[in-house]
Amino acid sequence: MRRLQAGSIRNYDVSTTNLVNAAIVVQKYVRGWIARSRRKVLQIKIASQVCKVNSLHSHNLAAAKIQSQLRGWLFRRNFLKQKQMVTRIQSNFRRLRFWRSFQQLRIAKRSIITIQSHVRGWIARRVAWRHRYLVGVLQRCCRGWLIRRKFLLQKDAVVMIQSAVRCSNCLKAFHCRKNAAIEIQRFVRGQITRKRLLGATHFHSATNGFCNFQTSVGCVQSCESDIMISSILKLQRWWRSVLLLKLKTKSAIIIQSCLRGWIGRQKASKERQSVVMIQSHWKGYLLRKESRGQLLDLRLRVQRSAKNVNDSMRIINRLKMALSELLSMKSISGILHTCATLDMTTQHSQKCCEELVAAGAIGILLKLIRSVSRSIPDQEVLKHALSTLRNLTRYQHLTDVLIESHGSIEIIFWEFLRNKEEGYFIASEILRKICSNHKGAESLRKRPALLKRLHSLVEELTRKSTIDKRKPLGAAAREKAERRLREALDLLKLITNMPSNDLMIRDGKRSAFGIRCLEHVIFGA
Structure with a gap:
C-alpha cells in the first residue's frame, strides 16, 4: 500500500509540474497576444492619425493642383481665343491684300491681253497690207511684162511681114527683069542662029522677023503672067504661114496663161488650206482651253451621278424587271422592244x-x-427570242443550263422543223451548239421521234433541191433551198455516231433514201 501511495504521490507531483508549466506557457502566449493586440491598436491609432494628417495634406495638394490646372486652362483658353482672333485678323488682312493684288493682276493681265491682241492685229493687218501691196505690184509687173511681150511680138510680126513683102517685091522685080533679059537674049540668039543657018532672003527674013517678034512678045507676056501668079502664090503661102505662126503664138500664150493660172490657183489653194489648217488648230486650241473647265465640271458631275445612281436604273436590273414582266405584257411592240434589247445585251x-x-x-x-x-410581228419576236438563246449557247455552262431546262430541246427542234425563214437558221445554230455538247447529244439520242422528223426533213429538202434544179428558178431561191439542206445535213452529221435503232423510221425499217443521205454526209459524196 505504501508503495502504491508513494508511486501515486510521485505521479501527482509530476502532473502538477506539467500543469504549472502549461499554465505558464499559456499565460506567456496570452500576455504576448495581449501585448501584440495593444501594439496593433496603437499602430492603428498612430496610422489613423498619420492618415488624417496625410489626407489633409493630400487634399490641400489636390486642391492646389486643381486650382493650378483650372487657372492654366482658363489662361490657355484666353490665350487661344486671343491667338485665333489675331490669326483671323491677320488672315482677313492678308486675304484683303492678296485680293487687291489679284484684282490688280487680273486687270493688268486683261490690259496686257488687250494690248497684245491689238498689237498682233495691227501686225497682222500690216503684213496683210504689205502682202496685198506686193501682190498688186507683182500683178502690175506681170501685166506690163505681158503687154510689152505682146507688143514686141506684134512688132516682130509686122517687121517680118514688111520684110517679107519687101523681099517678095524685090524678088518679083528681079525675076521680071531676069526673065525679060533671058527672053531678049533668047530671041536675039535665035535670030542670029536662024540667020546663020537658013541664009534666007530679005523678004523671008523680014517676014520671019515680024512673026518671031510677035511670038517673042506673046512669050514675054505669058512669062510675066506666070511670074505674077507664082509671086501671088508665094505671097499667099507666106501670109498663111505668118497667120499660122500668129495663131500658134496666141494658142501658146493662152496655154501658158491657163497653166500659170492653174499653178497660181493651186498655190493659192495650198496657201488657203494652210491658213485654214492654222486657223483650225488655233481655234481648236482656244476651244479646248475654254472647254477644259467645262469638261472637268462635266466629269465631276458624271462621277457624282454615278455614285448617286439608283440600282433600279442599271441596265441589268432594268432587263430583269422587263424579263419578269415579259409574259404579262399585252402590247406586241413592248414585247418586241424587250426581246430586241435582250438580244443586243446578250450579244455583247x-x-x-x-x-x-x-x-x-x-x-x-x-x-x-x-x-x-x-x-409577222410574232415572227419578229420569235427571231429575237431564238437569237437570245443562241447568244446564251455561246458559253458552255449556260448551254448546260439550257439542255437541263424542261422541254427546251423539243421546242427549239419544232421551231427548226416548222420555220422556213431566218428563224430556221438560228434554231439550226442552237441545235448544233447543243449537239456539240455531250449532254445535248445524249438527250437527243433519247428522242427518236425528233430524229425521224429530221430524216423526213432531209428527204423532203433533198427531193425539192433535185426538182428545183430542173426548173428555171431564181438564184436567190435556189441558194436559200441549198442552204437549208446544208444546215439539215450538218445537223444530221453531228448525230451520225448514234445507234442504229435510234434512226428507225415509223414502220421499223430504215429508208434507203435516208441511208443515201447519211452516206452523202459521212463520205462527202
Whole structure:
C-alpha cells in the first residue's frame, strides 16, 4: 500500500509540474497576444492619425493642383481665343491684300491681253497690207511684162511681114527683069542662029522677023503672067504661114496663161488650206482651253451621278424587271422592244447572259416561243427570242443550263422543223451548239421521234433541191433551198455516231433514201 501511495504521490507531483508549466506557457502566449493586440491598436491609432494628417495634406495638394490646372486652362483658353482672333485678323488682312493684288493682276493681265491682241492685229493687218501691196505690184509687173511681150511680138510680126513683102517685091522685080533679059537674049540668039543657018532672003527674013517678034512678045507676056501668079502664090503661102505662126503664138500664150493660172490657183489653194489648217488648230486650241473647265465640271458631275445612281436604273436590273414582266405584257411592240434589247445585251456581255439565266430567262423565253403565232410581228419576236438563246449557247455552262431546262430541246427542234425563214437558221445554230455538247447529244439520242422528223426533213429538202434544179428558178431561191439542206445535213452529221435503232423510221425499217443521205454526209459524196 505504501508503495502504491508513494508511486501515486510521485505521479501527482509530476502532473502538477506539467500543469504549472502549461499554465505558464499559456499565460506567456496570452500576455504576448495581449501585448501584440495593444501594439496593433496603437499602430492603428498612430496610422489613423498619420492618415488624417496625410489626407489633409493630400487634399490641400489636390486642391492646389486643381486650382493650378483650372487657372492654366482658363489662361490657355484666353490665350487661344486671343491667338485665333489675331490669326483671323491677320488672315482677313492678308486675304484683303492678296485680293487687291489679284484684282490688280487680273486687270493688268486683261490690259496686257488687250494690248497684245491689238498689237498682233495691227501686225497682222500690216503684213496683210504689205502682202496685198506686193501682190498688186507683182500683178502690175506681170501685166506690163505681158503687154510689152505682146507688143514686141506684134512688132516682130509686122517687121517680118514688111520684110517679107519687101523681099517678095524685090524678088518679083528681079525675076521680071531676069526673065525679060533671058527672053531678049533668047530671041536675039535665035535670030542670029536662024540667020546663020537658013541664009534666007530679005523678004523671008523680014517676014520671019515680024512673026518671031510677035511670038517673042506673046512669050514675054505669058512669062510675066506666070511670074505674077507664082509671086501671088508665094505671097499667099507666106501670109498663111505668118497667120499660122500668129495663131500658134496666141494658142501658146493662152496655154501658158491657163497653166500659170492653174499653178497660181493651186498655190493659192495650198496657201488657203494652210491658213485654214492654222486657223483650225488655233481655234481648236482656244476651244479646248475654254472647254477644259467645262469638261472637268462635266466629269465631276458624271462621277457624282454615278455614285448617286439608283440600282433600279442599271441596265441589268432594268432587263430583269422587263424579263419578269415579259409574259404579262399585252402590247406586241413592248414585247418586241424587250426581246430586241435582250438580244443586243446578250450579244455583247457575258455577265448579262449569266445574270439573265440566273433570273430565269431561259424558261420565260421558251414559254414565249411556244405562245407566239405565225403573224409577222410574232415572227419578229420569235427571231429575237431564238437569237437570245443562241447568244446564251455561246458559253458552255449556260448551254448546260439550257439542255437541263424542261422541254427546251423539243421546242427549239419544232421551231427548226416548222420555220422556213431566218428563224430556221438560228434554231439550226442552237441545235448544233447543243449537239456539240455531250449532254445535248445524249438527250437527243433519247428522242427518236425528233430524229425521224429530221430524216423526213432531209428527204423532203433533198427531193425539192433535185426538182428545183430542173426548173428555171431564181438564184436567190435556189441558194436559200441549198442552204437549208446544208444546215439539215450538218445537223444530221453531228448525230451520225448514234445507234442504229435510234434512226428507225415509223414502220421499223430504215429508208434507203435516208441511208443515201447519211452516206452523202459521212463520205462527202
